Amino acid sequence: MKTVLVMILFVIVFSAGLSSAAVTESSRADVMLGSGPARPLAKIGFDRVICVDGLKLFQTIGPGWGDGAAPAVSTIQLYEERGGKVVPVKCSK
Numbered sequence: 001m002k003t004v005l006v007m008i009l010f011v012i013v014f015s016a017g018l019s020s021a022a023v024t025e026s027s028r029a030d031v032m033l034g035s036g037p038a039r040p041l042a043k044i045g046f047d048r049v050i051c052v053d054g055l056k057l058f059q060t061i062g063p064g065w066g067d068g069a070a071p072a073v074s075t076i077q078l079y080e081e082r083g084g085k086v087v088p089v090k091c092s093k
Contacts, residue, residue: 028048045071046061047061048061051091054091055077055088055089055091056078056088056091057076057077059073061073
């Protein structure tokens with residue numbers, strides 16, 4: 001019985017890598033902070049459009065706030081209206 005459970009666990013853990021999504025970056029823009037001689041421009045993050053499994057997503061990445069050093073990441077799926085219906089935007093090949 002133990003060996004069956006170990007085998008099931010092994011399959012579950014290692015099968016996740018077989019179903020990975022295809023991710024590509026289609027556009028990218030740096031987010032700048034400040035302007036003029038008193039406040040020089042500083043890159044604080046970037047926005048980009050990525051394709052995941054054929055669907056477009058908008059992602060913005062910036063510095064984290066507070067005690068943590070992890071970046072703040074926001075990902076939003078893009079939609080458009082076609083024929084009076086809202087549908088996900090697909091990536092062009």
